[in-house]
Amino acid sequence: MRLRRIDHVGYAVTDLDEAVEHHRRxxxxxxxxxxxxxxxxxxxxxxxxxxxxxxxxxxxRDDSPVATFLRRHGPGVHHVGYGVADVTATLRDLRAExxxxxxxxxxxxxxxxxxxxxxPKSTMGALIELVEDPSRPTDGIPGDARLRPRGLTPPLHRTxxxxxxxxxGG
Amino acid sequence: MRLRRIDHVGYAVTDLDEAVEHHRRxxxxxxxxxxxxxxxxxxxxxxxxxxxxxxxxxxxRDDSPVATFLRRHGPGVHHVGYGVADVTATLRDLRAExxxxxxxxxxxxxxxxxxxxxxPKSTMGALIELVEDPSRPTDGIPGDARLRPRGLTPPLHRTxxxxxxxxxGG
Numbered sequence: 001m002r003l004r005r006i007d008h009v010g011y012a013v014t015d016l017d018e019a020v021e022h023h024r025r026x027x028x029x030x031x032x033x034x035x036x037x038x039x040x041x042x043x044x045x046x047x048x049x050x051x052x053x054x055x056x057x058x059x060x061r062d063d064s065p066v067a068t069f070l071r072r073h074g075p076g077v078h079h080v081g082y083g084v085a086d087v088t089a090t091l092r093d094l095r096a097e098x099x100x101x102x103x104x105x106x107x108x109x110x111x112x113x114x115x116x117x118x119x120p121k122s123t124m125g126a127l128i129e130l131v132e133d134p135s136r137p138t139d140g141i142p143g144d145a146r147l148r149p150r151g152l153t154p155p156l157h158r159t160x161x162x163x164x165x166x167x168x169g170g
Numbered sequence: 171m172r173l174r175r176i177d178h179v180g181y182a183v184t185d186l187d188e189a190v191e192h193h194r195r196x197x198x199x200x201x202x203x204x205x206x207x208x209x210x211x212x213x214x215x216x217x218x219x220x221x222x223x224x225x226x227x228x229x230x231r232d233d234s235p236v237a238t239f240l241r242r243h244g245p246g247v248h249h250v251g252y253g254v255a256d257v258t259a260t261l262r263d264l265r266a267e268x269x270x271x272x273x274x275x276x277x278x279x280x281x282x283x284x285x286x287x288x289x290p291k292s293t294m295g296a297l298i299e300l301v302e303d304p305s306r307p308t309d310g311i312p313g314d315a316r317l318r319p320r321g322l323t324p325p326l327h328r329t330x331x332x333x334x335x336x337x338x339g340g
Contacts, residue, residue: 050175
């Protein structure tokens with residue numbers, strides 16, 4: 001099985017701070033990582049859920065794909081990221097199968113992971129992201145320290161307002 | 171943190187057999203469970219992905235919520251299910267916070283788990299299902315035999331066509 005875990009579910013939100021507060025208040029969720037991804041025109045907050053993340057995405061530009069999604073659909077699930085052992089090999093094999101892709105070659109995404117998006121036309125309507133995170137196990141047997149994302153130091157009680165060492169320099 | 175893991179991502183599909191074959195061909199995914207959930211008007215196939223499931227949902231009636239979703243949006247992500255330790259307590263607390271719910275009291279869903287859906291109007295646009303599965307760990311430290319859904323016997327190489335002991339009697 002090529003998909004080793006659900007790496008994250010990405011939600012499109014209009015206000016990142018409000019979305020973080022919503023998840024803190026209702027579920028006790030804490031932010032484990034924040035980052036601005038210029039290429040995708042978003043800033044994100046990651047909330048750890050088991051071996052996965054809940055990823056909150058707020059557009060920072062009107063031409064961001066997430067901004068387009070919000071205009072068309074409103075807030076909600078934008079995409080699903082699956083952990084794979086080797087994004088380059090997986091993407092090559094899927095393209096050989098005739099699958100349409102958004103990224104013809106892997107690129108760096110959130111947390112510095114190598115990622116590639118597949119096109120919803122080829123994935124039964126869902127926008128799928130393949131994520132290769134070398135800090136996480138890919139053998140399907142989670143449960144050890146490798147589950148912890150690189151560069152994150154528990155306890156993970158940072159909030160967006162106090163995070164000072166994140167990739168967006170905030 | 172009340173959400174202990176992503177239990178599943180639920181995809182609305184028009185043809186379950188085709189969707190299963192798609193995931194087998196592209197990712198090597200195997201079906202670990204099939205079930206017809208009369209109350210929800212769907213038949214489902216679960217594909218294990220790490221500590222989570224990819225849930226494929228095909229409507230069996232025109233008045234199924236998944237059928238309505240397909241007419242409005244086409245195939246794609248229908249909802250996200252999160253594992254919680256106690257659905258009854260979580261639902262009670264969320265309702266006390268003013269969260270709109272679909273299920274006022276927990277009910278039995280896929281795999282016999284106690285479940286409850288929250289209303290997208292109160293969850294930033296996403297349809298969220300709370301799932302209590304006593305066979306799965308709720309302490310956030312996965313990795314042992316309890317991860318295996320109840321009643322499933324590995325190796326999990328059954329396919330929809332050969333599953334004979336499933337809840338739909340197929």
